[in-house]
Amino acid sequence: MKILAVETSCDETAAAVVEDGRRILSNVVSSQAEIHARYGGVVPEVASRHHIENIAPVVSRAMADSGLGYADMDAIAVTQGPGLVGCLLVGLQCAKGIAFVHGKPLVPVHHIAGHIEAPFLAHPDREIPLPALALVVSGGHTNLFEVPRRGEYMLLGRTRDDAAGEAYDKVAKLLGLGYPGGPVVDRLAKGANDRVVDFTIAKVKDGRPDFSFSGLKTAVLYHVRREGIAPVTDPANVPGEIRDLLASFQRAVVTALLRRMREVAVARRPASLLLTGGVAANSRLRADAAVVAAELGLPLFVPPIALSTDNAAMIAAAAHVAFARGARAGFDLNADPHLAL
Ligand code: KG4
Ligand code: ZN
Numbered sequence: 001m002k003i004l005a006v007e008t009s010c011d012e013t014a015a016a017v018v019e020d021g022r023r024i025l026s027n028v029v030s031s032q033a034e035i036h037a038r039y040g041g042v043v044p045e046v047a048s049r050h051h052i053e054n055i056a057p058v059v060s061r062a063m064a065d066s067g068l069g070y071a072d073m074d075a076i077a078v079t080q081g082p083g084l085v086g087c088l089l090v091g092l093q094c095a096k097g098i099a100f101v102h103g104k105p106l107v108p109v110h111h112i113a114g115h116i117e118a119p120f121l122a123h124p125d126r127e128i129p130l131p132a133l134a135l136v137v138s139g140g141h142t143n144l145f146e147v148p149r150r151g152e153y154m155l156l157g158r159t160r161d162d163a164a165g166e167a168y169d170k171v172a173k174l175l176g177l178g179y180p181g182g183p184v185v186d187r188l189a190k191g192a193n194d195r196v197v198d199f200t201i202a203k204v205k206d207g208r209p210d211f212s213f214s215g216l217k218t219a220v221l222y223h224v225r226r227e228g229i230a231p232v233t234d235p236a237n238v239p240g241e242i243r244d245l246l247a248s249f250q251r252a253v254v255t256a257l258l259r260r261m262r263e264v265a266v267a268r269r270p271a272s273l274l275l276t277g278g279v280a281a282n283s284r285l286r287a288d289a290a291v292v293a294a295e296l297g298l299p300l301f302v303p304p305i306a307l308s309t310d311n312a313a314m315i316a317a318a319a320h321v322a323f324a325r326g327a328r329a330g331f332d333l334n335a336d337p338h339l340a341l
Contacts, residue, residue, distance in 0.1 A: 001019065003076070003077050003107070004066075004098070006059060006076070007310060007312040007315045008055065009084065009091070010310060011087075012032070013054035014028060016312035017062055017066035017073070018121070018313050021317045021321060026065030027313040028062045029306075030058050032046075035050060039179070044086055048086030051087055055094045070098060071102065075107050076095045076102075077108075077318075078094075079091055081111065081339030082140065082336070082338055082339045085335050096333065100331060108322075110341045113341060116276060118311075120150070120317060121317040122302075128274070128299075129271035129272045131147060134273075135280075136277045137285070138163060143158045144260065146268060151324070160212045163213070165181075168180070171185065172184055175231050184235075186281075189246045192240070192244045194247035197245060199252035211257070211260060258292050265296055278310065
């Protein structure tokens with residue numbers, strides 16, 4: 001079973017061909033990050049225009065890399081939501097066109113289902129014990145899901161305000177470090193003192209295992225103002241004071257994420273842990289999550305960075321599972337920026 005998937009929910013134009021939900025035949029990602037860097041974040045209108053320019057070459061390249069033709073595909077999958085509506089529509093129209101012309105079924109995919117399926121795609125030779133507890137951390141989402149069976153996702157907790165990746169991006173922007181913030185903060189925090197500022201995040205305390213990161217962003221802003229810290233002008237020469245600040249910020253984010261994951265794991269007793277989404281690329285989060293998993297005696301599955309950040313291979317993998325469960329869409333399929341999972 002071969003699926004061509006298209007993903008355009010944010011600022012990556014991506015297409016991939018995956019066989020049986022586990023063998024990646026091609027995986028093409030064209031990132032617009034450099035274009036949006038000058039604005040300090042993704043500009044929706046600009047992103048959708050670039051998707052229109054990129055989509056045909058990206059899909060053609062994914063097909064060429066796979067060595068297969070459209071006739072060999074069993075289904076065409078596409079991210080229906082959540083995401084930026086103008087961006088989603090570009091992928092949707094492309095996938096519909098291919099499905100229509102080649103007479104293939106169209107499979108709608110939830111972007112987060114794609115992130116959750118990424119660890120399964122990344123470990124095709126290992127049986128991931130279920131139920132799994134998945135921490136999905138990206139620029140748009142911070143969620144805890146239970147995965148009782150393949151293709152079933154139960155939302156246990158989510159952020160009340162900013163996503164973890166959004167916090168990274170906003171703090172990086174505040175300090176003149178560009179977009180996306182995660183990778184640069186990750187790099188600058190390495191070897192810095194993470195105890196210089198205490199940014200401890202208060203827990204959301206009303207019974208739900210939710211997250212909150214907007215207070216942290218404000219705490220960083222007040223600290224920067226109080227200490228008169230100027231934004232970075234020379235990225236090659238970032239002052240130690242800022243690196244310590246970033247390390248302290250990162251410690252607060254990682255601690256808050258893993259504290260919740262641990263609590264929920266203790267309460268729900270899953271058989272494995274999954275860590276996925278763009279922020280799962282973070283070196284400290286990966287390292288600390290491995291410690292938590294070892295303490296809990298649970299296997300931890302984390303996709304490699306290329307499958308953690310947005311890509312279409314994960315969408316094809318999720319489509320494989322959804323297709324087997326009967327997911328199909330008509331040509332009236334519409335983008336849903338707030339699609340629930
Ligand atoms: O999953 P993703 O590619 O797109 C969304 O669905 O949002 O995640 C992008 C987010 C951005 O906020 C980016 O700053 C963050 O992932 N990110 C990281 C790292 N690499 C990417 N955050 C922390 N550390 C990283 N190494
Ligand atoms: Zn994503």
